[in-house]
Amino acid sequence: MREDILVNDRAAAISEQLIEKFEMIYDPEIGLDIYNLGLLYEVDLDENGHCKVVITFTSMGCGCMATVPGELVAALKEIKEIEDVTVETVWSPGWKVTRISRFGRISLGISPK
Secondary structure (H helix, E strand, O other): OOOEEEEEEHHHHHHHHHHHHHHHEEEOOOOOEHHHHHOOOEEEEEEEEOOEEEEEOOOOOOHHOOOHHHHHHHOOOOOOOEEEEEEEOOOOOOOOOOOOOOOHHHHHOOOOO
16 A cells, blocks of 8 residues: 555555555546545544545546545445445645656656656
């Protein structure tokens, strides 16, 4: 899991499955998945199988704001350890281009750092 995402121990234990699901959900305007785009801030999985995901978007007018949370809930519920999902959108700290992963930068033709 990326170092810039706050993840508790239960979520860390299934991080490969989580990443696989995150990489399937795209921002259609940018053409990059939410994981490599850096939209994820926190993933918390409790002992009852409730997963809370804290995300942001590239801007307040981001067209995927209406679709990404629902896609995220549906995708994560496919993981056997997850019973329920809550998606919380935050605007602070604000998203910055520097949150895009090296892979994402290469995919978008941005100089990797």
